[in-house]
Amino acid sequence: MPSTTVDHSGVPASTAARPPATGRFRSNAWLTLCAVAFGLFMVQLDASVVAIANPEIGRDLEASTADLQWVTNSYLLALAATLILGGKLGDRFGRRTFYLVGVVGFAVSSVAIGLSGSITGVIVFRALQGVFGGLLMPNTLGLLRAVFPPKKFGMAVGIWAMVSAVSTALGPIVGGLLVEHVNWESVFYINLPIGVVAFAFSALVLPQSRNSTGHHRFDVPGVLLLAVGLLSLVLGVVKGETWGWTSAGTWAAILAGLLVLAVFGWYETRVEHPLLPMRLFRNRSLTVGAIITALNFFVLLGAIFFIMLYLQNVRGYTPVEAGVRTLPLSLASLVASPLGAALTGRFGARLCMPLGMVLQGVACFGLLTWSTDSSYATMWPPFVALGLGVGMVLAASSDAIVGNAPVQDGGVAGGLQATTLQIGGALGTSVLVSVISARVGSTLGAELTLAGVPAATAAGFGEAKDAVAMGVAPVSADMPEQLRAAVVEGSAQAFMNGLHAASVVTGLLCMAGAVLAVAGLGGRASAAPRGADAGGVTV
16 A cells, blocks of 8 residues: 655755754644645635625626626636645645645735736636645645644644634625725735745645655546536536526536546546545545535535625625624634534544534524514524534544545545535535525515515516525616615515525535434544554654
């Protein structure tokens, strides 16, 4: 079996004679955790601040709705296509090297987005940003897997999960402040100082780790099959709401992606050095962890999306005000991630993962109590439950995936987790928008009539269901005041019907995930073999 080696010098032989402090820096696992946290924070913060900037980007660059969708979709497609490849490159050629390349490339492409001056440039550089994110993300976990002993790996993953969850939740606040008080370009420029600090600190403290696999051909056919399969699948998912979930284009893209991925899986079992070793999926805990990771971010990103629509478009809060009101979610995640890691380390993922899914289910069902004029006392308890659940599941699922993978496959396992996370998040936003839109379309006319809009007039608002599904009332300045108020009231109630439908869907999925975790995960003893895997690592 290939072994994993950690080079604590991380420098060429000619410069190896340095003060002892440098060696101590590079042998400190906790400094490694701090270093990868900078890069992780930059990527996860960027993912959520861009959503706040999109409306201003559209106004400034005169972009269409389709253009703005590609600002997000180009990034998702490039990221999904390169995550596992990035982990594999790090495993083979050096995790520190590809992490640093990812940090520099992500920061530079972020600046290029702000300087581009056109919507085409924004889309192109967002795709490039996704490629570098695909190099950075999986190697964060690969580096942790290489330097932390098995008994401490769970806690390291918990802190990793905390950084991921908190940076995602802080995005709306940071993005709102920057867009309101600076400009939309600053949402991307902020990655430059973060990237500079991340690179300088990481170059100082990160050890180089790679697999001692000898010389063999890189799995180029596997790379191409995986990239094409993921691109097609994610394209079908992110465009499903626009094209229609029953359209031929949507199903052709999704089915083609699944077919290519099936061919990829078959091919990987027949090559000596595969890009993604299929033997990883023989571990039931790893497989279940991957499924629950996708479900976890389906719920988190999907819920945050429609919660922000509710807070900003229905309740009328500014982006900053909406972000501040979601702080309980961030604070709960801050507590839950290390707590989840500690519980997982003691009792195994079989306790923590289903508990987290149940908490998320409770949060989703709690949204059923919201109305068009709910008090904040009704809002914050679901935020707390959602944050606790997401943090606990992320810690447990990271441990189940990366912790159950052999050390030499740490980067690939990190890429697998990041890929399922991104696909789950893309599905969550796309599917739940469709759920809300369908429910709004079926109830808008009735709600407008109940609010006082004449039936004949209400029927004419059917084509406005897409706007109402975003929480926007289809009113104009020349409407009579009484009619305007009725349209606003009826539209808001129709949106709430859609939000409640999405809440039921996510709540049921969470409970199904909890059942899967209980049935599919082994006890704490299932993690015992990790020690053998880690035996070749010196820290």
